[in-house]
Amino acid sequence: MKNSINEKSANVAFISVTEMIALLKRIGTEQFIAGLVEYLEQDYRQWEAFDKSPRFAAHSPEGVIELMPTGNDTLFGFKYVNGHPKNTLSGLQTVTAFGVLSDVATGYPLLLSEMTILTALRTAATSAMMAKYLAPKNASTLAMIGCGAQSEFQVIAFSSLLGIKTVRLYDINAQAIEKCRNNLADKGLNIIVCASANEVVQGADIITTCTADKKNATILTSDMVSDGVHVNAIGGDCPGKTELAADLLNRADVFIEYEPQTRIEGDIQQLPANSPITEMYHVIRGEKPGRTSDQQLTIFDGVGFAVEDYSALRFVYDLVKKQGNCAQLELLANPENPRNLFGLTV
Amino acid sequence: MKNSINEKSANVAFISVTEMIALLKRIGTEQFIAGLVEYLEQDYRQWEAFDKSPRFAAHSPEGVIELMPTGNDTLFGFKYVNGHPKNTLSGLQTVTAFGVLSDVATGYPLLLSEMTILTALRTAATSAMMAKYLAPKNASTLAMIGCGAQSEFQVIAFSSLLGIKTVRLYDINAQAIEKCRNNLADKGLNIIVCASANEVVQGADIITTCTADKKNATILTSDMVSDGVHVNAIGGDCPGKTELAADLLNRADVFIEYEPQTRIEGDIQQLPANSPITEMYHVIRGEKPGRTSDQQLTIFDGVGFAVEDYSALRFVYDLVKKQGNCAQLELLANPENPRNLFGLTV
Missing domain, CATH: 3.30.1780.10 (ornithine cyclodeaminase, domain 1)
Structure with a gap:
């Protein structure tokens, strides 16, 4: 055409x-x-x-x-x-x-x-695609921190592409959780509403942070995240807006889209400019490893790329x-x- | 709304x-x-x-x-x-x-x-606005070098805003001249078709160069342009695309839109980076002079700005x-x- x-x-x-x-x-x-x-x-x-x-x-x-x-x-x-x-x-x-x-x-x-x-769909598709290479084998439980406009698309992507069966939901706004739960009610998922970020991460194989505050927040600290988990961190996506504690980033293997942009916009804006990262195109092409062991803690620090x-x-x-x-x-x-x-x- | x-x-x-x-x-x-x-x-x-x-x-x-x-x-x-x-x-x-x-x-x-x-209209409006500050008093004759998609809009703008009565047309393509002449037939203008660039500039108060070749061309040389004329040079608008001879630019007072862009895209890309220019917003605000004498040769080196x-x-x-x-x-x-x-x- x-x-x-x-x-x-x-x-x-x-x-x-x-x-x-x-x-x-x-x-x-x-x-x-x-x-x-x-x-x-x-x-x-x-x-x-x-x-x-x-x-x-x-x-x-x-x-x-x-x-x-x-x-x-x-x-x-x-x-x-x-x-x-x-x-x-x-x-x-x-x-x-x-x-x-x-x-x-x-x-x-x-x-x-x-x-x-379409952006909500592509962001969910990107997260799920990255998780195919990074999430633990047979991941079955997803914790969602942030139940805003993106949340249902993320859940559907992880459910259909990664086989997630249980979704744990948390948001500082109870109405947002309720909206997300209602929207996902007919998807055949086991949905658990949680009262705190500390509660929502319990037993999760994958943790998605997708919060909206435009500030350097600490949604996840290192002690909240077990070894072997995959963190899909997509809310920290512009200068001055982060979600993860620096010690969590330092403990994990960090994967990103495009280094010149993510150094400025991603959670790694908190880290020195030479902190170790892997650009995902290498992983998708099989040139560099994604997840290499069950104990590995992986983070996709997603900012959204053109x-x-x-x-x-x-x-x-x-x-x-x-x-x-x-x-x-x-x-x-x-x-x-x-x-x-x-x-x-x- | x-x-x-x-x-x-x-x-x-x-x-x-x-x-x-x-x-x-x-x-x-x-x-x-x-x-x-x-x-x-x-x-x-x-x-x-x-x-x-x-x-x-x-x-x-x-x-x-x-x-x-x-x-x-x-x-x-x-x-x-x-x-x-x-x-x-x-x-x-x-x-x-x-x-x-x-x-x-x-x-x-x-x-x-x-x-x-709308771009053709804004380019014509911009040329005419600049000419209000730069063209000789009582200018009555416009020479158009280049009779492409822009040309009629330019002529109408100069006719209605500057009081141009006679338009001299030249293009390397005879059909383009004919098209332009036909389109302007009912505008009450005295239209003269010319056979060369040397001919078209004879007696012109304002010369517009608006040619399309994507190369460093020399449409106007210094000997073709008399003192007192205003040159509206709008075809040289990207790197590697110019219309005026360097010695013509050096002889004239050159006025531009926005220096960082025009140094790269305008006819002055041929000149040293510190060649004298005046940004037009100063002239429009009355902070710097536009035309100061009947003998002054002025050039608006227009590239089109956001x-x-x-x-x-x-x-x-x-x-x-x-x-x-x-x-x-x-x-x-x-x-x-x-x-x-x-x-x-x-």
């Missing part, structure tokens, strides 16, 4: 919020995440092919607006994403996002998609192509004589 | 190609450009308020895809723009663009607009607000309970 071109414009496939929801319902959230994991692994395997740069960020007292671009020699993608913690006070999302996938050969955008929902958004946009675009029809946005002027742009306007 | 919010999403005003054309026809191209010049001057006057950064560029053998972000404490804007010279061979535009304007306080996008046409796209998006958004209705894109997921993003998907 290329841009559909009419007399005066080239159209771009458009996935609205409603269409993304319809796509998810048609395919199934579990299958969507599983498909996305395949695309993520394909793109992580060709890591060097991507033009990688730190995200562009416009900071204000209220929050941040970011542009996350990346591409290879065939496709270019970028995501627009904001982070405004106080938005929830006025009934708005803390994080909203949309993204664009373009044809490198012509520079024409091919797809514009909502990415608020390649993952690229994979998500590429996955959605391929779904749309297979489907064969999609709403079209008349976004690009495209006069029959390219030099006669003015001719369109009279 | 804020985002219109329904049960599950926040909508973003959308200006398609068709709607941009309708807006132009309703308002009139001359009036649109005049309104845009007011917005440009307002934003140039508050230059320091903008978060300025060099554009992000993803280069490929076929062309470049760029993201141009900027903002102040109330609004953030960015433009996506490609440059693919070989696109015309397959009937596509060399340059297409779209842009987004967002509310800094919430991070929510407010407007998504086509910008292929603030100008911001002004254009802000102008269109205000038009849309006044108009009161606009197509809405369902781009942002916005569940009633912000934590319950998952609830939208089931």
Whole structure:
């Protein structure tokens, strides 16, 4: 599928919020995440092919607006994403996002998609993909610290890809726990509501920290985490926002997405700039080990990288192509004589 | 006008190609450009308020895809723009663009607009605004070197804002000249078709160079340009792409948009990094002189800066607000309970 071109414009496939929801319902959230994991692994395997740069960020007292671009020699993608913690006070999302996938050969955008929902899916898919290489064998219990907008997607990804059967939930907000429990009620999971972070980690094979406070917090201390556990730490994702105690990081083998970004944004921002880490593309390609023993404590210090958004946009675009029809946005002027742009306007 | 919010999403005003054309026809191209010049001057006057950064560029053998972000404490804007010279061979535009304007306080996008046409309008408005400060008094004759997609917009801007009565046209492509002449036939201008660059500059008060070749070309040499002329040089706008001979630049007073970008992208990329220039915001604010004598040779070395796209998006958004209705894109997921993003998907 290329841009559909009419007399005066080239159209771009458009996935609205409603269409993304319809796509998810048609395919199934579990299958969507599983498909996305395949695309993520394909793109992580060709890591060097991507033009990688730190995200562009416009900071204000209220929050941040970011542009996350990346591409290879065939496709270019970028995501627009904001982070405004106080938005929830006025009934708005803390994080909203949309993204664009373009044809490198012509520079024409091919797809514009909502990415608020898609980012939650790609973050869950990324966490589960990393855990395939890092989590203990036969992991069956997941502890979720933070039951916000991401939480159900994380649980579904770990349940369908890692075989998690028991989910332990904790949040400082009891309503958030209740919302998460209700949303997961029909998923065939054993769900246990816990009253503290200390309680929720008991017996967990995998601990996910996904909290929203924009500060250097200590959600997990070293004494709370047993050997052999995998920590999926995804809430500490910008400068000044961390979740793990430094001694926990020092005790574990730490795996990350992209060192130049994670040193600034991840939990390892607390550690010296030469602290040992492993970039996950090496592990996914089999060049470096992931988990090597039952006793190993592993941490995925995830911050979200542009390649993952690229994979998500590429996955959605391929779904749309297979489907064969999609709403079209008349976004690009495209006069029959390219030099006669003015001719369109009279 | 804020985002219109329904049960599950926040909508973003959308200006398609068709709607941009309708807006132009309703308002009139001359009036649109005049309104845009007011917005440009307002934003140039508050230059320091903008978060300025060099554009992000993803280069490929076929062309470049760029993201141009900027903002102040109330609004953030960015433009996506490609440059693919070989696109015309397959009937596509060399340059297409779209842009987004967002509310800094919430991070929510407010407007998504086509910008292929809007960029041509803002470039013409910018050239004319700069010429208000730089062109000789009572300028009546404009020479256009390059009759591509930009040319008619430039002529209309100089005609309506500077009072240009005679337009001399030249392009290496005779069909491009003919197209431009036809498009301008009903504008009440004296149009003279010329056979060479040497001929077209004869008697011109203002010379616009707007050629497309992606190379270091010499469209204007010093001997072709008389004292007292204003040169509006807008085609040399990326590394390796220039139009003016170095000795012409050295002879003139050179005015630019934003030094860090123009040193790399403008015609002055040929000159030493400390060659004398004046940033135009000083001139617009009356802090530094523009034209000071009838004999002065002035050059506006324009490359196109993100603030100008911001002004254009802000102008269109205000038009849309006044108009009161606009197509809405369902781009942002916005569940009633912000934590319950998952609830939208089931």
